Amino acid sequence: MVHADSSNFKADISKEEAYKQVLEQAEALFEGQRNWEISNLANAASLLWHAYKSLPSPSKDVNWAGFYVLDPIVSNQLILGPFQGKVACQTIKFGKGVCGTAAERKETVLVEDVEEFPGHIACDGDSKSEIVVPILVGGKTVAIIDVDCAVVKGFDAVDREALERLAGLIGGACDW
Amino acid sequence: MVHADSSNFKADISKEEAYKQVLEQAEALFEGQRNWEISNLANAASLLWHAYKSLPSPSKDVNWAGFYVLDPIVSNQLILGPFQGKVACQTIKFGKGVCGTAAERKETVLVEDVEEFPGHIACDGDSKSEIVVPILVGGKTVAIIDVDCAVVKGFDAVDREALERLAGLIGGACDW
Numbered sequence A, B: 001m002v003h004a005d006s007s008n009f010k011a012d013i014s015k016e017e018a019y020k021q022v023l024e025q026a027e028a029l030f031e032g033q034r035n036w037e038i039s040n041l042a043n044a045a046s047l048l049w050h051a052y053k054s055l056p057s058p059s060k061d062v063n064w065a066g067f068y069v070l071d072p073i074v075s076n077q078l079i080l081g082p083f084q085g086k087v088a089c090q091t092i093k094f095g096k097g098v099c100g101t102a103a104e105r106k107e108t109v110l111v112e113d114v115e116e117f118p119g120h121i122a123c124d125g126d127s128k129s130e131i132v133v134p135i136l137v138g139g140k141t142v143a144i145i146d147v148d149c150a151v152v153k154g155f156d157a158v159d160r161e162a163l164e165r166l167a168g169l170i171g172g173a174c175d176w
Helices: A015-030 A037-053 A097-105 A157-173 B015-030 B037-053 B097-105 B157-173
Strands: A062-070 A077-085 A091-093 A109-111 A129-137 A140-149 B062-070 B077-085 B091-093 B109-111 B129-137 B140-149
Touching: A015 A037, A015 A157, A037 A062, A037 A077, A037 A140, A037 A157, A037 B077, A077 A097, A077 A140, A077 B037, A091 A097, A097 A109, A097 A129, A097 A140, A129 A157, A140 A157, B015 B037, B015 B157, B037 B062, B037 B077, B037 B140, B037 B157, B077 B097, B077 B140, B091 B097, B097 B109, B097 B129, B097 B140, B129 B157, B140 B157
Parallel strands: A077 B077
Antiparallel strands: A062 A077, A062 A140, A077 A091, A109 A129, A129 A140, B062 B077, B062 B140, B077 B091, B109 B129, B129 B140
16 A cells, blocks of 8 residues: 655665665555556655655755656657656756756766756756756656756765666656 | 746735635646646646645645546546655545545545545545545546645635636646
8 A cells, every 4th residue: 555654764864775765665656557657757756855855965955856758749858747846847858958968868967066057947046956867768768857956966976876776667667 | 938936935925815826827837738737737736735835824734735637547547646745545446535536526525634534545644634626627527636734624615716726727728
């Protein structure tokens, strides 16, 4: 039985432990839910959000965590999926901003200071750093994980590795 | 241009004013986005969440705000859509719990104390009251708005009226 307790993280855990819980809970939640990628993404965004909020700065300064998915109609375009945080841009073209760059390159983009990133899309002026991880299925970008932080250098190699594992899990868990 | 500022609500506004902003911002966000109900629902959940958090109790005690949508595969079943809050049940059968009851009856269900509601689905033990408003298109339930509150009597006629207006707006704004 899915339960809100999955979003509860112990105090004083490390980032590695928090991500371990996210990955374990996500794997359990996705079980038998292959047709429902939106449900899976909605719960995954919730897990990530509550993990970050349980951690010290800079992780707790995360101000947006969620997904963009491939537009089923317009090619090379992402549309907003489930997320936690403030209102966000509804569409992003491949190649535009951090999200569109990661989608096009099919590789993680970790930006320590968004003001240094050419063409950054400033949906929220509070966002100072960002990590975007593409979800690849059959060599094609089907979605991206996008996390923004309200301080610079909000993300490091630990975030990159864990989010890439989550992307792999999500890519394999849903019928895209 | 969509901007996170849509989620910023002035301090000391009334519930009526907060909902007015939600409805105006939602209408603006939905413009020209008919094909993207998931994007629209994701942003609508964000607007609702931040509206509640700007208000005094009991509104600020809202602990879950989001959507369930009609399962495209299994009939008479809802699947989890975009939301803000903790991890939630992925599927709900029509007729089950507050959400399934509203979906089946095609009418708003406002529950002042969930423990008094027969068959309440306790995804989160923190939730004490709940309001569920069906989104109807052509006389059929296509989705529901679900809002939970961590105190009893979290919702009143103002919530009902505003959420029913939001349901009408969403029903008409997307190609379901």
